[in-house]
Amino acid sequence: MPGKPARSEPQASEARRPVLEVRDLVTTFPADGGRAAVVDGVSLQIAAGEVLALVGESGCGKSVTALSILRLVPRPGRVASGSIRLAGRDVLSLGVAEMRAVRGALGAMIFQEPMTSLNPVQTVGEQVVEAIRLHERTSADAARRRTVELFERVGIPDADARFDTYPHQLSGGLKQRVMIAMALSMRPKLLIADEPTTALDVTIQAQILELLREVRDRFATAILLITHDLGVVNELADRIAVMYAGRVAEEGTREEVLAAPRHPYTQGLLASIPSRARPGEPLAEIRGVVPSAGEWPKGCRFATRCSRVLDRCHDVPPEAIALSDTQRAWCHVVAREEGRA
Amino acid sequence: MSAAAELPRSETLLRVEGLRTWFPIRKGLFRKTVGHVRAVDGVDLEIRAGETLALVGESGCGKTTVGRSLLRLEEPTAGRIWFDGVDLARLSRAAMRPYRQEIQIVFQDPLASLDPRMRIRDAVAEGMETFGIGADAAERTERVAAALQRVQLDPRQMNRYPHEFSGGQRQRICIARALAVEPRLIVCDEATSALDVSIQAQILNLLHRLQDELGLTYLFITHDLGVVRYLADRVSVMYLGQIVEEGRTQRIFEDPRHPYTKALLDAVPSVDPARRSAHARLEGDVPSPSNPPPGCRFHTRCPVAFERCGREEPGRYAVADGHARCFLEDPASP
Numbered sequence: 001m002p003g004k005p006a007r008s009e010p011q012a013s014e015a016r017r018p019v020l021e022v023r024d025l026v027t028t029f030p031a032d033g034g035r036a037a038v039v040d041g042v043s044l045q046i047a048a049g050e051v052l053a054l055v056g057e058s059g060c061g062k063s064v065t066a067l068s069i070l071r072l073v074p075r076p077g078r079v080a081s082g083s084i085r086l087a088g089r090d091v092l093s094l095g096v097a098e099m100r101a102v103r104g105a106l107g108a109m110i111f112q113e114p115m116t117s118l119n120p121v122q123t124v125g126e127q128v129v130e131a132i133r134l135h136e137r138t139s140a141d142a143a144r145r146r147t148v149e150l151f152e153r154v155g156i157p158d159a160d161a162r163f164d165t166y167p168h169q170l171s172g173g174l175k176q177r178v179m180i181a182m183a184l185s186m187r188p189k190l191l192i193a194d195e196p197t198t199a200l201d202v203t204i205q206a207q208i209l210e211l212l213r214e215v216r217d218r219f220a221t222a223i224l225l226i227t228h229d230l231g232v233v234n235e236l237a238d239r240i241a242v243m244y245a246g247r248v249a250e251e252g253t254r255e256e257v258l259a260a261p262r263h264p265y266t267q268g269l270l271a272s273i274p275s276r277a278r279p280g281e282p283l284a285e286i287r288g289v290v291p292s293a294g295e296w297p298k299g300c301r302f303a304t305r306c307s308r309v310l311d312r313c314h315d316v317p318p319e320a321i322a323l324s325d326t327q328r329a330w331c332h333v334v335a336r337e338e339g340r341a
Numbered sequence: 342m343s344a345a346a347e348l349p350r351s352e353t354l355l356r357v358e359g360l361r362t363w364f365p366i367r368k369g370l371f372r373k374t375v376g377h378v379r380a381v382d383g384v385d386l387e388i389r390a391g392e393t394l395a396l397v398g399e400s401g402c403g404k405t406t407v408g409r410s411l412l413r414l415e416e417p418t419a420g421r422i423w424f425d426g427v428d429l430a431r432l433s434r435a436a437m438r439p440y441r442q443e444i445q446i447v448f449q450d451p452l453a454s455l456d457p458r459m460r461i462r463d464a465v466a467e468g469m470e471t472f473g474i475g476a477d478a479a480e481r482t483e484r485v486a487a488a489l490q491r492v493q494l495d496p497r498q499m500n501r502y503p504h505e506f507s508g509g510q511r512q513r514i515c516i517a518r519a520l521a522v523e524p525r526l527i528v529c530d531e532a533t534s535a536l537d538v539s540i541q542a543q544i545l546n547l548l549h550r551l552q553d554e555l556g557l558t559y560l561f562i563t564h565d566l567g568v569v570r571y572l573a574d575r576v577s578v579m580y581l582g583q584i585v586e587e588g589r590t591q592r593i594f595e596d597p598r599h600p601y602t603k604a605l606l607d608a609v610p611s612v613d614p615a616r617r618s619a620h621a622r623l624e625g626d627v628p629s630p631s632n633p634p635p636g637c638r639f640h641t642r643c644p645v646a647f648e649r650c651g652r653e654e655p656g657r658y659a660v661a662d663g664h665a666r667c668f669l670e671d672p673a674s675p
Contacts, residue, residue: 231610275567
């Protein structure tokens with residue numbers, strides 16, 4: 001098929017090596033005199049041009065995982081152990097100055113609420129120029145030209161005029177486009193998008209999803225998408241990792257996880273989506289709520305809410321059960337179903 | 342009140358006719374009014390007793406203002422709000438009081454609508470005291486316990502404070518508080534939008550069960566079309582202060598007539614892994630409600646607009662089981 005070369009290119013040769021490799025990440029926060037692992041042994045990989053969605057309820061550690069990758073975990077939280085390789089660099093061993101260079105150039109992040117990430121008393125154009133000149137020695141004029149180009153690329157109408165506007169003068173969708181323009185200004189290898197469309201209306205969300213697809217295809221950017229919205233996941237993700245209580249519960253390709261989920265938590269999440277249910281019939285519920293970090297069960301963390309819980313789930317943390325080359329679930333029930341208990 | 346007698350008591354619990362709620366834009370030293378934000382600009386709605394009507398639309402379309410206007414939390418500029426045969430828009434503050442009991446509202450953010458220093462027993466009992474429900478404190482406590490039980494909370498927790506509960510539990514508290522005064526209509530303004538999907542399922546199931554048990558009528562204000570399809574009997578789609586389409590839920594989803602309804606449905610992400618279907622059919626943003634476009638309000642973004650749309654305002658044309666404000670549905674149109 002002509003016309004879509006960018007999508008297949010990164011699959012070949014040296015690009016095979018993942019852009020992001022996270023191994024056994026543990027990030028802790030103080031709790032009750034000790035420290036609680038909010039992220040507790042998470043491993044992830046994302047290749048160039050690939051979108052990995054990290055899903056789960058609030059309080060599962062999705063955002064802290066993302067912040068850990070760029071070493072943006074707010075104090076007193078800290079990455080306690082594990083390794084993070086971003087475009088071949090060992091993120092956890094970098095000094096503060098080196099890390100600043102890595103952020104932006106190798107990995108950039110956009111957030112749910114662009115208003116809180118933008119400076120209200122500076123024009124949006126100046127903010128992007130500043131971001132560019134923080135990383136590169138370039139003239140103000142050149143940086144301005146590049147900013148306007150970026151604005152055009154992310155679909156901001158009247159890009160030249162918008163350069164001089166303040167954040168409050170822009171709609172939510174335009175502010176998110178400004179954030180994406182800023183994130184793209186250094187051509188990052190990895191873009192972390194934390195609930196990028198959650199605050200947006202559905203028609204604007206569709207525009208931003210299209211933009212993110214375009215970014216991935218054109219620049220072979222690896223994208224870590226964090227969201228609780230499984231519709232957004234289905235639209236954008238290639239692979240999915242489902243997090244529960246600081247750990248990955250299940251991972252697989254988009255089709256595997258959404259069409260053939262095996263972990264009871266994934267199954268419960270999908271069954272509780274109203275648009276998957278038949279009107280009039282009760283929605284499937286997952287009883288209770290995610291326990292707070294520090295109160296997580298010692299066996300399987302989902303044991304207290306699981307409808308198919310076994311005795312051993314309360315005592316023994318489950319091992320990964322491989323279900324295909326790409327799908328794995330950490331679950332004793334799945335182990336039994338697979339005859340591997 | 343003679344006007345009240347004109348509308349017979351019927352199945353219809355609420356009928357809104359030509360509702361306008363405009364907010365003045367003031368400028369300068371003397372706060373001179375220089376224009377109006379036409380948040381709600383000629384809205385008609387009808388809800389039958391025991392039914393769920395969803396009012397959907399994007400932020401800024403005026404759907405929240407509609408809900409607040411029904412309770413006169415915002416003062417309507419014009420129009421009629423027939424509730425059970427009485428025009429609420431014309432009532433004095435004092436005469437409105439009993440209707441504040443009959444219509445309750447549940448908001449998106451339960452933490453913001455609960456006083457953090459108030460025990461939940463007092464939060465739930467507050468409305469009962471206001472409206473003189475329950476003979477004494479002991480009876481009210483009993484009623485608080487019953488209301489909490491109805492929303493599946495443990496009445497023994499009634500002496501706790503809001504921060505001791507999870508987000509889903511807090512929304513249950515808000516629902517218990519609304520139920521405690523025995524309303525007939527509950528306005529749910531994005532009541533499940535801030536919740537995780539598993540918790541949202543619990544609350545939606547609860548609302549559904551309460552409707553069956555108590556014969557409640559719901560006006561469900563939301564931007565979440567998945568929830569609408571699951572829960573609503575009828576849907577009114579709002580754009581820039583007006584209802585652009587109205588009809589039975591299934592028909593709206595399967596055969597939307599207004600180009601805005603179509604675009605809205607097309608933009609909804611699919612959760613079916615066999616297809617990816619979110620399409621951005623619309624460009625740009627919603628125009629400002631202080632200066633709505635002439636003609637059809639949607640014509641500036643409409644993919645099928647023609648010359649007449651920018652010139653003339655479309656009326657309400659009957660379609661299937663409802664109506665649409667679009668010239669494409671005008672029977673007189675060639």
